[in-house]
Amino acid sequence: MADRPKAACRDDRPGTRPDGARGAFLPAGATETFDKCRPPSPEAPPGSQARRHPPCFRVRQTAIGSLHLTTRAVAHGIPAFAVRVESADRSLVYSGDTAPCPNLTQLAGECDVLLCEAESTRTPDNGDPVHHTPEDAGDTARTARAHRLILTHIGRSLTPQEAVTRASARYNGPIDHATLGTTYTSDHTTTATAHPPD
Structure with missing residues (x-):
């Protein structure tokens, strides 16, 4: 670890993503934090500290330059978290993978x-949900009084437009679906347009 910069680190191991992406830029100490958050070892006795949610998934706050980041644990059946990114006058919240919570x-x-x-x-018939439906996303946006909703990680059996239509039944603010190559701003304008697939 000593050879990594103090402000950021990069993991240069080859990635497994089909787009060939490699590594990630992380704040100092992130690797150690992620190591603490690994799932418990199968040998850990039931009820032991190793089987409880690690402390890194409680509310955490940090600053990167002029941005203030806050993370919170969310409901995904395994440790997962959402993040709020704030500047002086704008805020974006990314749900990550989660059921409504x-x-x-x-x-x-x-x-x-x-x-x-x-x-x-749809909501599963058996067991706890681990993802949002489009309606759930609309409910979360409405209850949170979010000013704009952008849907992402849309299920394979839905078209983006179907997801937007379903979410709009529960939320009457502006709704989009995240599109590769499109840049969104918080004043409800698009500053770059995605190229349609060939």
Whole structure:
């Protein structure tokens, strides 16, 4: 670790993503934090500290330059978190993978933009949900009083437009779906347009 810069580190191991992306830029100490958050070892006895959610998934705050970041644990069946990114006059909340939960709604309160996953086509018949449906995303945005909703991680059996239509039944603010190559701003304008697929 000593050879890594203090402000950021980079993992240069080859990535496994099909687009060939490699590594990630992380704040100092992130690698150690992620190591603490690994799932418990199968040998850990039930009820032991190793099987409880690690402390890094409680509310955490940090600053990167002029940006203030706050993370909170969310409901995904395994440790997962959402993040709120704030500048002096703008805020964006990214849900990460999660079912609807109070922690996300509180974190997203009055945000300018809520970037929310909508992977599920319906609430599961058995077991706890681990993703939002489009309607859930609309409910989260409405309850949080988010100023704009952008859907991402849309389920394979939904078209983006279907997801937007379903979310709009629960939320009457501006709704978009995240599109590769499109840049969004919090004043509800698009500053760059994605190229349509060939």
